[in-house]
Amino acid sequence: MAVPALEIRRLTRAYRLGDAILAVLADVSFTAGIGESVAVVGPSGSGKSTLLGLIAGLDVPDHGQVLVEGRDLAAMPERDRAAWRNRRLGVLFQSYRLLPTLSARENIRLPLELSGIARHAADLRVDDLLARVGLTARADHLPAQLSGGEQQRVALARALANRPALVVADEPTGNLDSVNGAHVAELLFATVRDDRTTLVLVTHDAALAAQADRRINLRDGRVVASGA
Template sequence: MQSKSILEVTNLTQQFRSGEKMLTVLDHVDFSVEEGTICSIVGPSGSGKTTLLGLCAGLDRPSHGQVQLNGINIGDLTEDERAAVRNEHVGFVFQTFQLVPTLTAIENVMVPLELRGEGTDEVKEYATELLNNVGLGDRLHHYPTQLSGGEQQRVAIARAFINKPKILFADEPTGNLDAETGSTIEDLIFDLNRANGTTLILVTHDLELANKCQRIIRLKNGKIFKDEWVEENSHLEQVDELR
């Protein structure tokens, strides 16, 4: 049985005005991602990775082209409608954690469902379960300032999965962490992603992290110049090729 495409990007172009000139950040990008795929997007600084991720997630509107997310053409939606789609279908993990400083760990995890009006005991129970799954069962009532960077990112990961997203977007999720903590966070993301059958789109500068994904899309100057599937147990060769 053929898998369904959860993300379809067609002729995607993003331009910004810089003085009297138009700066093209993304230039006619086309690709699709099937449900359940773990896909990384890599490329040098300025290649358009984060811009592409934002457009795919409906955080921004493209200058030209189309993004279909779980069958929904998000370019046709208003800002409020895009926000509703994100809340219903999408999870996010950012480099800078993006936790609410005045909320405890469990309160931060519950935010996406509370925005839907689902702040029930059942939601609290599930948030507790997720925090236990990421090793923070004893930190439920700690505020972000009382947590280490790695612990804050664990809270962010639990929050990303609270709405059982169809697709998870992660933008440099280990960029602000030391190597050992970053490796633990990577494992958590992959383990939770597989357990939930979620599609993962991961932007990273870390070539070894990219090589743990099933598919690598490489950007350069706003265009895709290579799109390939990673063979199992071929990590060292793939890292060499990416350089």
């Protein structure tokens, strides 16, 4: 039996707020196969962002496991987790999060450089990604010189730079107008489908969620519904 790209097992995470304990995630489990796209939907405060942080290895659960390609993220040393994030994970944020002092090309090349890929190979990969997101002509512009939609396309290219096995996207169209949002969504789904990359997408947008292979509804930190 093939190992799923992502397996969430009985994940629990709570935070202490003064004397009170706030349970953000409680006993959440699901899997995502290779090349599968999963949309996590739910109201504000349902635990979506916490779940995404745990999947990205930026936080460790109180109980349960996040298994990526069969490996428990929490059990990895921090150095290995960082290496995994660099090579096997792509992250897309609602607010793009490009480094403002780097050009579009340099932002995309960042994960490649961090993984130590040779300059020439990195340049070829960056050129390919720029072409795929339609920004070849804007490659040397700084983020401040790009529109919101363009910035998010750069962020998408950066997320895909190291050909990750898993992409997590947090409201990737939340800051964009409908035209740009649709364009970014189309690019996102097309590229993960073409590369057989697993996608976990957090969104409020029902139309966007509908494009995913599967949807998981979270409410008060629990999975209340799951289905295609």
